[in-house]
Amino acid sequence: MRLGTALLILFLFMFCSPVSAAQRLKICAPAVLSEIHIPQETAGYSIDIKYPVLCASKASRAIRDYVTSSLSSFKMEFPEHDLTAYRHKHQMITGYEVWVAGRGRLASVKLQEMIYTGGAHPNNWPVTWIFDMADGHVLDLDDIFISKRDALIELALIVREVLTESLGDMYLLDMLEDGTIPAARNFNDFVLNDEGVVFFFAPYQVAPYAAGQQVVTVPYDRLDELLKPEIKTILK
Numbered sequence: 325m326r327l328g329t330a331l332l333i334l335f336l337f338m339f340c341s342p343v344s345a346a347q348r349l350k351i352c353a354p355a356v357l358s359e360i361h362i363p364q365e366t367a368g369y370s371i372d373i374k375y376p377v378l379c380a381s382k383a384s385r386a387i388r389d390y391v392t393s394s395l396s397s398f399k400m401e402f403p404e405h406d407l408t409a410y411r412h413k414h415q416m417i418t419g420y421e422v423w424v425a426g427r428g429r430l431a432s433v434k435l436q437e438m439i440y441t442g443g444a445h446p447n448n449w450p451v452t453w454i455f456d457m458a459d460g461h462v463l464d465l466d467d468i469f470i471s472k473r474d475a476l477i478e479l480a481l482i483v484r485e486v487l488t489e490s491l492g493d494m495y496l497l498d499m500l501e502d503g504t505i506p507a508a509r510n511f512n513d514f515v516l517n518d519e520g521v522v523f524f525f526a527p528y529q530v531a532p533y534a535a536g537q538q539v540v541t542v543p544y545d546r547l548d549e550l551l552k553p554e555i556k557t558i559l560k
Contacts, residue, residue: 349458352379355424355431360388362395368405369414371395376420378431382460386453387433391418394437402441415440423517426558430463431455432515434524445533449526450513465508468521468555475550476506479542483523486540487530494535503530516559520544 356376364371375391378384398416405414417438424431432454440446454463469475483504488495503525504510513524520543527533544551544559551559 349429351428351457353428353457355379355428355457356422360391362391368402368407369399369416371398371416373416373418374420375418375435376422376433378422378433378455378457378460380431380455380457380460383431383433383453383455383457383462384460386455386460386462387435390451391435394418398439405441410442412440412442414442415446423515423522425516425518429457429558430516431457432517434513434515447527448537450524450537452513452515452524454514454516465511468516468552469547469550470552471550472508473506475547476508476511478547478550479511479523480504480506482542482546483525483530483540487538491531491535491538494531496531499528499532500530517541521547 355378357379358377360373360375360377362371362373373391373395375387376384378387395416398414402414407413415438419436421434421436422431433452435451436448437451438446438448454468455461456463465472465475484500487500487504491500510525510529511523513526515522515524520541522539522541525531525538525540527535527537530538544556548556
């Protein structure tokens, strides 16, 4: 009788106990399954595009759709270019990096695009996403911070402080202030990693082209009061 009671209690504990929301989530892994490579050469242009295939199909579609649209726009801008008028090929090069945070719950992707269609130098810029790997949806500033407005004000102060110190001879007050006005358009290119929130600023946004792309990592502890509780729980 005692043995039967003990087995019943064990059965109820194993199969009938409440399951937390975290336990119910099915997070796919590994985050990156493979890579898509698109190399193309014609008389007029050179293309070398690489982007990741993630284990969450919704996330992969978002990246694929962006790359497809960007490539189409590039090809259509000067469809007749064949070196007759300008003796250099047009170029489009795209590479990527992926960061995983929150024990695999969040995957951040940065594409780095470079396009050259004539002129003194190519243009390049970052494109970023943060994906919830439970279902593949994208997180933006509103999902990360309690108040986007308050967060942008604080982020602008922090980024200006860091870049004022690090830019050295490339520091231009007006360019830095214009490129870090507390508006979402200036802080949309960011990822989450184990260290903090990492913001990317394309050439010309906060400094001259020669300074290159600027990267500022803001540690989570400097944003503790601004982060949403659910994000802090994921990142613990």
